Amino acid sequence: MTQHRQLAEELIAEAEKWDGIRAGIAAIDEVLGGPSYKAVAVGSWQTNHSEKTTPWLPNARSLLVLAMHHPEDDPRLDWFDRGNTAGNRRMTKISEELGTWLFKTHNVRAQPLPYHVEKGGVYLKDAAVFAGLGVVGKNNLLLDRKWGPRVRLRAVLIEGRLPSGRPPEDFQPRQGCAMPCRKACPENAFGPGQYDRPTCIQRLNSDRDDPIESGQKDSEGSPILVTDWCRRCEFACPVGEK
Ligand code: B12
Structure with a gap:
């Protein structure tokens, strides 16, 4: 080796x-x-993701x-x-x-x-x-x-350069898939036949505008609100362990 x-x-x-x-x-x-x-x-x-840009x-x-x-x-x-x-x-x-x-x-x-x-x-x-x-x-x-x-x-x-993996050839879950994800999308973002980014963005923007209670409280005792992003296209997928 x-x-x-x-x-x-x-x-x-x-x-x-x-x-x-x-x-x-x-x-x-x-x-x-x-x-x-x-x-x-x-x-x-x-997004207002807090991250710094650093040179590679x-x-x-x-x-x-x-x-x-x-x-x-x-x-x-x-x-x-x-x-x-x-x-x-x-x-x-x-x-x-x-x-x-x-x-x-x-x-x-x-x-x-x-x-x-x-x-x-x-x-x-x-x-x-x-x-x-x-x-x-x-x-x-x-x-x-x-x-x-x-x-x-x-x-x-x-x-440096390490030996890399390869796109798996023996794993082909797309074949014969009935695409339940496409029916599960609340916005019909797959309506055009493939994923439509602006439609999905619309949904996630509305998730952000409608935060949920996390169950935790801040130092003043007010409930901490969080964004719970849509995951329907994940949950509908039959591939892999839940
Ligand atoms: C911006 C962004 C968003 C935007 C725009 C999404 C988009 N797809 O354009 C919004 C906010 C709408 C969004 C939504 C979601 N996102 Co998002 N998002 C990102 C981010 C930051 C960049 C993605 C991007 O702009 N792609 C460029 C666009 C042009 O391409 P694309 O639509 O992704 O499609 C490309 C790939 O599918 C690829 N591809 C397709 N076939 C093949 C085949 C081969 C061989 C290869 C190599 C590539 C390849 O090529 C396509 C372009 O031609 C990534 C993190 C990252 N740094 O990558 C997370 C990321 C993709 N998101 C993620 C998730 C989970 C979601 C959501 C489920 C919401 C959520 N709960 O977080 C939804 C799912 C939407 C969907 N079904 O695609 C995860 C995906 C995990 C996974 N299992 O794939 C990532 C990786 C972040 C993470 N936390 O790990 N997201």
Whole structure:
């Protein structure tokens, strides 16, 4: 086994020690040449996500891609509160700890990337496909081999070039799919035959305008309100564990 292959395997194993995490390696060049970078995004999505833009680590050629299980019965991971979600905070912590481990054990640098592409992140579904974690389904979501669409994704830049995964050929959930996601969408965002971004944005904007009570109170005793984003196209999908 080459040194690089061994490092990649150790890094993936270290990431998968965390509960509910699957990991893979993608080549940056493949991700930057992927379909999302070629697509023209219609409709504008504004967020107040609190993240800093940082320049990319020089000489990084690989991405560690993390998929975190986001079960249906733990909606809190997705609740948007004070500039972030609990799920994103957990993934940032895991990414940082893996970066520290990699430097300490192998003297290789790593850089956790922001969530948003505009702030220096990458298109994460493409990254997950090229890392071999799954495929993009009819609901326009990454279908992880184990958990289907019920995952949240993150990427960490890795110095140097590690051997990467491949889009899985033996996992083809799209074949013969009856597309229940398309009927489940409350906005009929798949009405035109494929995912319509402006229609979906409309729905998520209305979720934001209509926050729910989190069950927690702030220091003054007032209920903390959070955004509970729509997940119907995830929940309707028969692929993977709930
Ligand atoms: C902006 C954004 C939004 C916007 C716009 C979404 C959009 N798709 O355009 C809004 C707010 C509407 C939104 C909605 C949702 N989002 Co969103 N979103 C993002 C974000 C930040 C960027 C996505 C983007 O702009 N893509 C570019 C547009 C042009 O392309 P696209 O529609 O995604 O389609 C591309 C891919 O499907 C890809 N693709 C298709 N087939 C194939 C095949 C191969 C081989 C490859 C390599 C690629 C590929 O190419 C398409 C373009 O041609 C990502 C995080 C990130 N950094 O990637 C999260 C992300 C995609 N969202 C996520 C989620 C969960 C959601 C929602 C369910 C809401 C929620 N509860 O969070 C819905 C689902 C909508 C849907 N069915 O697609 C998750 C997806 C997890 C997963 N399993 O895939 C991500 C990865 C964030 C995360 N927390 O992990 N989102």
